[in-house]
Amino acid sequence: MFFERPESGETAVLVHIDFQNGRDAEDPAELLELVRSAGAEPAVLIEGTRRLAHPKTFIGEGKVEEIKAAVLEHEAEIVIFNHALSPSQERNLERALSCRVLDRTGLILDIFAQRARTHEGKLQVELAQLEYMSTRLVRGWTHLERQKGGIGLRGPGETQLETDRRLLRARIKSIHKRLERVRKQREQNRRARSRAEIPSVSLVGYTNAGKSTLFNALTASDVYAADQLFATLDPTLRRLDIADVGPIVLADTVGFIRHLPHKLVEAFHATLEEAAQSDLLLHVVDAADPERDANIEQVENVLAEIGADNVPRLMVMNKIDRLGSEPRIDRNGLQEPSAVWLSAREQTGFDELRQALSERLAIDVVDMSVTLRPDQGALRAQLYAQDAVQSEEFDEQGQIMLSIRLPRRDFLQLLSKAGEDPHRYLPEMADQDPW
Numbered sequence: 012m013f014f015e016r017p018e019s020g021e022t023a024v025l026v027h028i029d030f031q032n033g034r035d036a037e038d039p040a041e042l043l044e045l046v047r048s049a050g051a052e053p054a055v056l057i058e059g060t061r062r063l064a065h066p067k068t069f070i071g072e073g074k075v076e077e078i079k080a081a082v083l084e085h086e087a088e089i090v091i092f093n094h095a096l097s098p099s100q101e102r103n104l105e106r107a108l109s110c111r112v113l114d115r116t117g118l119i120l121d122i123f124a125q126r127a128r129t130h131e132g133k134l135q136v137e138l139a140q141l142e143y144m145s146t147r148l149v150r151g152w153t154h155l156e157r158q159k160g161g162i163g164l165r166g167p168g169e170t171q172l173e174t175d176r177r178l179l180r181a182r183i184k185s186i187h188k189r190l191e192r193v194r195k196q197r198e199q200n201r202r203a204r205s206r207a208e209i210p211s212v213s214l215v216g217y218t219n220a221g222k223s224t225l226f227n228a229l230t231a232s233d234v235y236a237a238d239q240l241f242a243t244l245d246p247t248l249r250r251l252d253i254a255d256v257g258p259i260v261l262a263d264t265v266g267f268i269r270h271l272p273h274k275l276v277e278a279f280h281a282t283l284e285e286a287a288q289s290d291l292l293l294h295v296v297d298a299a300d301p302e303r304d305a306n307i308e309q310v311e312n313v314l315a316e317i318g319a320d321n322v323p324r325l326m327v328m329n330k331i332d333r334l335g336s337e338p339r340i341d342r343n344g345l346q347e348p349s350a351v352w353l354s355a356r357e358q359t360g361f362d363e364l365r366q367a368l369s370e371r372l373a374i375d376v377v378d379m380s381v382t383l384r385p386d387q388g389a390l391r392a393q394l395y396a397q398d399a400v401q402s403e404e405f406d407e408q409g410q411i412m413l414s415i416r417l418p419r420r421d422f423l424q425l426l427s428k429a430g431e432d433p434h435r436y437l438p439e440m441a442d443q444d445p446w
Contacts, residue, residue: 021050021051021052021087021088021089022051022052022054022085022086022087022088022089023046023051023052023053023054023087023088023089023090023091024054024055024057024078024081024082024085024087024089024090024091025039025042025043025046025053025054025055025056025057025090025091025093026056026057026058026059026070026074026078026090026091026092026093026094027039027042027056027057027058027059027092027093027094028058028059028060028061028064028069028070028093028094029058029059029060029061030060030061030062030063030064031060031061031062037093037094037115037269038269038302039056039058039093041093041268041269042056042091042093042115043056044219045115045118045119045122046091046118048122049118049121049122049125050125051089051091054081054085054087055081055085057074057077057078057081059074064094066100067099067100067103068100068103068104068107069092069094069096069100069104075104075107075108078090078108079107079108079109082108082109082110087110088110088111089110089111089112089113090104090108090110090111090112090113091112091113091114091118092112092113092114092115093115094114094115095114095115095116096112096114098146098147101114101147116143117143119268120136120139120140120143123136123139124136124140131190131193134186134189134190134193135190137186138183138186138187138190141179141182141183141186142183144179145176145179145180145183197285209257209258209259209260210256210259210260210290210291210372211259211260211262211285211288211289211290211291212251212259212260212261212262212289212290212291212292212293212368212372213261213262213264213285213286213289213291213292213293214226214261214262214263214264214292214293214295215264215267215286215292215293215294215295215310215314215319216266216267216294216295216296216306216310216327217266217267217268217296217297217300217306217307217309217310218265218266218267218268219266219297220266220295220296220297220300220306220329221295221297221329221330221355221356222263222264222266222295223263224355224356225295225327225329225353225355226247226249226261226263228355228358228361229251229261229361229364230249230250230251230261247262247263248260248261248262248285249261249263253365253368253369253372253373254365254369255369255373255376255416255417255418256368256369256372256373256418257417257418257421259368259372262285262286262289264283264285264286265283267309267310267313268309269305269306269309283317283319286314286317286319286322287317287318287319287322289319289322290322290323290372291322291323291324291325291368291371291372292314292319292322292323292324292325293325293327294307294310294324294325294326294327295327295329296326296327296328296329297329297330298328298329298330298331298333298334298336298352299330299331299333299334300330323371325348325349325350325351325367325368325371326341326349326350326351327350327351327353327364328350328351328352328353329353329354329355330354330355330356331352331353331354331359331360332354332356332357332359336352337352338351338352338353338354338359338360338362338363339351339352339360339363340352340363340366340367347370347371348366348367348370348371351363351364351367373418376416376417376418376419377415377416377417377418377419377422377437378415378416379414379415379436380412380413380414380415381412381413381415381436382406382410382411382412382413383410383411383412383413384410384411385409385410385411387411387429387431389429390425390426390429390431391411391413393425393428393429394413394415394417394425397417397421397425398417399415399416399417399421399422400413400414400415401414401415401416402414422436
């Protein structure tokens with residue numbers, strides 16, 4: 012991995028600058044959460060205001076001296092900026108501060124490196140790290156770049172840099188090929204689910220909104236969930252049964268964040284495609300977060316970037332236990348469920364969520380009475396196996412009268428397996444192809 016993990020938490024000086032024109036606006040509180048999630052110990056937060064970033068040091072000479080004094084006072088090993096720095100700005104700051112300097116992108120990459128568990132997740136993190144590292148490669152070889160001219164000293168720095176760049180390019184190309192195989196495998200799995208008409212639902216939302224807690228509670232899974240940013244990195248798929256719909260595939264995805272680095276979005280495209288190709292997105296929101304409206308906007312921006320902005324949404328307003336609110340379903344002008352208010356931790360509002368999912372996903376449900384002959388016991392058993400029978404009676408001729416309710420596609424599949432003519436049970440299909 013590109014980042015070496017220390018034995019214990021490193022002491023960090025944090026830097027946050029407010030730009031008067033609103034450019035690169037970040038949240039200092041979010042920086043603190045990111046640093047703690049990375050395992051560092053924040054010593055002090057240095058803030059300032061500028062109209063524009065300084066081209067050489069991002070912050071100007073006065074702030075550099077202030078940060079240097081803080082580094083000495085707190086014996087800090089690292090300075091972390093809540094902004095994206097250019098490679099030259101990073102080098103200049105490290106030279107001036109005599110310690111490591113990390114920008115916001117590097118910090119997020121470090122957290123991702125810690126969270127990756129699966130082979131695919133590690134590949135995606137490594138790709139993002141190498142893309143990031145390729146622009147900063149010169150840092151490790153500045154001593155060789157100075158060796159110019161003279162017999163026996165001609166160009167070794169350039170040769171070393173070119174060798175490293177070539178190795179990086181080869182590795183990046185190799186990872187792209189492996190991730191492309193992952194993408195094709197995911198696409199094949201999605202096509203198989205589509206042929207089986209199994210709806211797919213993806214949990215999306217701002218990081219730490221409670222997606223994994225909700226996912227675990229709904230599916231009885233043990234996905235890692237914690238009160239920290241990017242607790243979940245690797246996507247997880249589980250089956251969930253919904254009334255009037257049948258089985259669905261529920262996917263837990265990586266959390267989004269304000270100004271998520273574009274290279275990370277590119278690296279995790281295979282994972283994020285799970286959301287883009289879903290039938291429905293559950294947009295999980297921390298309803299108690301004072302920044303919830305801004306967080307919703309950031310999630311919408313990332314969804315647009317991955318081509319998921321047209322996928323139907325159901326808002327899930329989580330953590331209502333912190334608001335003292337009761338579970339409920341909000342509806343739009345068409346009386347469709349548009350938002351569900353619940354608490355994943357307390358597991359309240361789950362009935363409302365299942366009802367909303369049933370309404371949003373149940374395209375066509377058969378709710379009728381059917382009469383079966385005594386020799387149709389296999390079809391009767393299959394209807395019971397599908398939990399579709401609501402009541403049962405027998406007439407004087409021994410025929411079975413069932414009141415059933417199940418998705419139309421499941422009923423048609425059962426009739427096909429039993430060799431029955433669907434037109435006998437669904438006369439309205441006489442003029443159309445049932446399949």
